[in-house]
Amino acid sequence: MPASPGTTTRAVQVALLRWYARCARDLPWRRTSAPYPIWISEVMLQQTRVETVRLRFDEFLDRFPTLDALAAAPLARVLKSWEGMGYYARARNLHRAAREMRRRYGGFAPSHAAFRALPGVGAYTAAAVWAIAFGEAHLPLDGNVRRVLARLCDLATHRQDDYRAAGAPLMRGLPPSEVPQMAQALMELGALTCLARSPRCADCPLRRFCQARARQTIPKRPLSRPRPARPHHPVVILYLRNRRGQFLLTQRPAHAMLGGLWELPGGKAEAGETLPRAMRREIREELDLRGLRRLRYVGAVGHAYTHFAVTLHLFTAEMPGPASAFPALRRLSRTGRARWLFPHQIADYALPTGTHRALALLPELHRARAAGRR
């Protein structure tokens, strides 16, 4: 708060802490101060709404109650637990970081610096865990806090350093017991009151300190950046049956988008190409398979990713012969990147949400999916 002397900083801290004591939501990860669950919650909350995480947090901790349990688990199980939450690199990094901590420190990271160096732990997560679990005065600079600071100090900037300069004083001079509350209060104010679209200034404990409010620049804070439009692609995917009633599921490369997840074979349709032609071409390119039998169009589902959107066009078809007759398919199976599954077995595999929704178009898988969710 550049324009504010220390006495004002203290007044802001007091107002915010009093408000937090009165208004803070009761969230599962606020019932503990242990670093492991705090860490899990912070990773889940990366770009993910509180309400979504609220539904998943307890289940994840039931499955992986300790750092050692997470480190000992196979990655596939962690990915399955992460299914539907997106940004799957988070699950891969969480797993790697747990194994690294166990190996190098025999437990949780011993310092903020050691923790910050782990995969998937950036400036925000390291600050949040060290402030909330250990009471050290780091500023967790997330989207909420950035918005609160942009308004409180009327910042017309994108620079990270400007936000740090504005926010650091608010974390200083507190007793360690109040650091966790202060860190969470800044975020909570952004989540409940200092809303992005329609801020509830009348209810804000900081309204008399708010410089953007005084200057009537609230709608312009924080400064926004124009975003490019999302391109849209038609995609064809295939539910390929063999003669035993199994279907083919393939695994995405570990470090690609949706890395490690399982999906139906297929790919983008090209401009001017009919969907059945695209389907046959993709299967030829991907599996070196020709002469699909009984190719049928099932239907489509739309699905939006961060930077593009797709329409998934689902087909069914039957194998032209035994899988063993096709070298590319044999190779995929041998390396474990492709599996023939009976419908009920799908419950053990982590699938992207779009694939789940496409499979729901098939009655036989609808039943299997319902069984898998139980």
Add this chain to the structure above:
DNA sequence: AAGCCGGGGAT
């Protein structure tokens, strides 16, 4: 600093 990575809910 910018581009990339999922998904979902609010408006």
Add this chain to the structure above:
DNA sequence: ATCCCAGGCTT
């Protein structure tokens, strides 16, 4: 349809 969320990694 658009925005944006308790971000991190790579370039």
